[in-house]
Every structure is written in C-alpha cells, then in structure tokens.
Amino acid sequence: MDLRRLRYFVAVAEERHFTRAAERLHIAQPPLSQQIQALEAELGVALFERSRRHVTLTAAGERLLERARALLREAGAAAEEVRRIGRGELGELRIAFTSSLPFSELIPRLLYDYRRRYPDVRLELRDTGTQRQLDLLLAGRLDLGFVRTDDPQLPAGLAWTELHRDPLRLVIHEAHPLAGRSEVAIAELAEEAFVMFPEDSGTGLLRQFHALCRTAGFTPHIVQEAREVSTIIGLVAAGLGLSILPAPLACIGIARVRFLALTDAAAQSIVLLATRAGPLPAAVANFVEQAATGARLGAPPTTG
Known part of the structure; x- marks a missing residue:
C-alpha cells in the first residue's frame, strides 16, 4: 500500500468529509476521491459508506484506520531516525x-x-x-x-x-642523585636503567623514547618492562629504574616519585585524532x- 494513499485515507476517516480532508491535505477534492477509490480497488473492499451529507467508515475501514495510523507513525519514526543518522545524531x-x-x-x-x-x-x-x-x-x-x-x-x-602537545618528563625516584634538579637533558641519562613499555606494546611512546636516546648518542638500558603506565611509575617508586612519560601522568601521584622537565626540544608527545x-x-x-x-x-x- 502506498503511504501517500494511507495518509489521504486517514485524513478522510478523521474529517469524515472529503472536502475538509482535501483542504487539510492542501489538494483538490477530485484527486483525493480518486486516490481513495484506487485504494479501495487495490484492497478489494469498500472503506467508506458515502452519502450526499455523510462519510462513515465501514468495518474494514475502521480496522484499516487503526493499522494505517500505526504504519504512518512507524514510517515517520523511521524517516526521522534515518535523518538523524545522516546528521550524525544517532x-x-x-x-x-x-x-x-x-x-x-x-x-x-x-x-x-x-x-x-x-x-x-x-x-x-x-x-x-x-x-x-x-x-x-x-x-x-x-x-x-x-x-x-x-x-x-x-x-x-x-x-x-593534531589536538595537543604534552611535554615528556623524566620519572625518577626522589632519592636518585638527579631528583633535586629542576630539569635534565636526556644525554645525562646514558648510564641509567629504565622501566619502559615492552616492544610488542605498539605504543608510540616507546619508539619516541628510543629515538630521543639515539639522538642523544646512546642506546637505553631497559631493565624492566610493564604495559600499564601506573605499573611503570610504581616500579620507578620501587627504585628499579627511571622512565620517560607524558607530563599529565604526574596526576597518578605515587609516593617517592618526581617528574622532572627535559631540556630536549623534541621531548614532547603529540596527541593526534x-x-x-x-x-x-x-x-x-x-x-x-x-x-x-x-x-x-x-x-x-x-x-x-
């Protein structure tokens, strides 16, 4: 069944009058009557009892009115849902x-x-x-x-x-000889032990760490690996080594750990979407x- 014909049918059924229904639909009355006749022919049943003064629904028309309203509501909801998906709202x-x-x-x-x-x-x-x-x-x-x-x-x-750039920090135990400094160059860490992500972690930070050390002229000595940043900081707190991590991770706040600035210009992490x-x-x-x-x-x- 054509949804347009169902809308026409509902208008006539609710107005109980072809002329008023045509005015409501903003169409002429003869085309409206033709569409209702076509719907009745399609269904093979009379939907209205017509007289010169009255239009009433047949039993079949009453049942169709109930179903047509539901179908039109569902069609309207589906159309709006599709539009919202198209607008990125759903x-x-x-x-x-x-x-x-x-x-x-x-x-x-x-x-x-x-x-x-x-x-x-x-x-x-x-x-x-x-x-x-x-x-x-x-x-x-x-x-x-x-x-x-x-x-x-x-x-x-x-x-x-590009959304943001975070400075990288040296994560260090408070008892380490360098911990009293306000900033450190990566080249000063050539003899230090590090706690970092494992090679198979796929993190860009590990690749950047190696690149920074390589630029500073040394290959870092990684003594311990961990997949979680909180674990890495915890291992630094346990004195197992140093690490290099983005500055916002200082919010984790594990005791006995300091985050020191790095003087290297490339020691920053770019956040991309x-x-x-x-x-x-x-x-x-x-x-x-x-x-x-x-x-x-x-x-x-x-x-x-």
Missing part, C-alpha cells in the same frame, strides 16, 4: 585511545562534551596502543583513534587532526570537528 562510534590519555585533562573533557551534545550516539571505547589503532583504522574496524606520536605523519589511507582518509560518516565528522574546536578552545598549556 548511531555508534568505535573509539580507541592509548593508555596514558585518560590521565590527561583533554581527552576526558572532549568525550564528556561530545556525549552531552550527542547523547544518542553510542561510544564503544577501547584502550589500545598506537600501532594497533592504526591497523584497526586501516581495516575499517575502528572509527577514531587518539594516538601519541613525535611525528604527525600517518600511513597512507589515514588522516589526522586519527581517522580513515576521505569523506567521513556524519557522526565521525561531527566528533572530529567538536574535538578540534574543544582542543583549540580549552586545551591546557602545551609547554612547561
């Missing part, structure tokens, strides 16, 4: 972030603001290393990825928006736009 987003980012001020705020603006978009969040995020994005199994890097370049097929390249679904585009605006308007200082 649906699901698969978002990943590196383990250090929830400790920053920026990412929790961006997620909170997005959920307030788009409450009907479901967020599927996962804690995943940078390299794994890039692989998932390229495979179409992830919509957005918050990644850390020292070089804002991504593989072909991906696009990115990565997506697949090309036209983006509306929900993804909305998220990127709001995140970029939120980072620009409310990001914490990028140095210091």
Whole structure:
C-alpha cells in the first residue's frame, strides 16, 4: 500500500468529509476521491459508506484506520531516525585511545562534551596502543583513534587532526642523585636503567623514547618492562629504574616519585585524532570537528 494513499485515507476517516480532508491535505477534492477509490480497488473492499451529507467508515475501514495510523507513525519514526543518522545524531562510534590519555585533562573533557551534545550516539571505547589503532583504522574496524606520536605523519589511507602537545618528563625516584634538579637533558641519562613499555606494546611512546636516546648518542638500558603506565611509575617508586612519560601522568601521584622537565626540544608527545582518509560518516565528522574546536578552545598549556 502506498503511504501517500494511507495518509489521504486517514485524513478522510478523521474529517469524515472529503472536502475538509482535501483542504487539510492542501489538494483538490477530485484527486483525493480518486486516490481513495484506487485504494479501495487495490484492497478489494469498500472503506467508506458515502452519502450526499455523510462519510462513515465501514468495518474494514475502521480496522484499516487503526493499522494505517500505526504504519504512518512507524514510517515517520523511521524517516526521522534515518535523518538523524545522516546528521550524525544517532548511531555508534568505535573509539580507541592509548593508555596514558585518560590521565590527561583533554581527552576526558572532549568525550564528556561530545556525549552531552550527542547523547544518542553510542561510544564503544577501547584502550589500545598506537600501532594497533592504526591497523584497526586501516581495516575499517575502528572509527577514531587518539594516538601519541613525535611525528604527525600517518600511513597512507589515514588522516589526522593534531589536538595537543604534552611535554615528556623524566620519572625518577626522589632519592636518585638527579631528583633535586629542576630539569635534565636526556644525554645525562646514558648510564641509567629504565622501566619502559615492552616492544610488542605498539605504543608510540616507546619508539619516541628510543629515538630521543639515539639522538642523544646512546642506546637505553631497559631493565624492566610493564604495559600499564601506573605499573611503570610504581616500579620507578620501587627504585628499579627511571622512565620517560607524558607530563599529565604526574596526576597518578605515587609516593617517592618526581617528574622532572627535559631540556630536549623534541621531548614532547603529540596527541593526534586519527581517522580513515576521505569523506567521513556524519557522526565521525561531527566528533572530529567538536574535538578540534574543544582542543583549540580549552586545551591546557602545551609547554612547561
């Protein structure tokens, strides 16, 4: 059955008058009568009893009126749902972030603001290393990825928006000879032992750490590995070695640990929001736009 004919039928059934129904529908009365006749012919049953003064529903018409109202409501709801999906107001987003980012001020705020603006978009969040995020994005199994890097370049097929830059800090036990300093150069750490992420963690921080040490002229001596940033800081507190981590992780606040500034200009971690390249679904585009605006308007200082 044609939805337009059902709308015409409901108007006549509710008005009980063809002329008033035609005025309500903003059409002429003869075409309305023709559409009702066509509907009756399609169904093979009379829907109205007509007289010169009255239009009343038959038993079949009464039943159709009930069903037609429900069908039109459902069709209207479906149309609005599709429009909302097209506007990015409804649906699901698969978002990943590196383990250090929830400790920053920026990412929790961006997620909170997005959920307030788009409450009907479901967020599927996962804690995943940078390299794994890039692989998932390229495979179409992830919509957005918050990644850390020292070089804002991504593989072909991906696009990115720079959100923020965090200074890296030397994480050190308070009893270490260097702990009384306000800042340290990475070159001064050539003989030190380190606690870092394992090679298979896929985190961009580990690659950047090696690059910084290589630039400073040494290969770091990693004595202990851990996958969680809180564990790394805890192992530093236990005196097992030093680490280099983004400044926001100082909020974890484990006793006997200090975060010292690094004098190396490259000792900063860039936070990118990565997506697949090309036209983006509306929900993804909305998220990127709001995140970029939120980072620009409310990001914490990028140095210091």
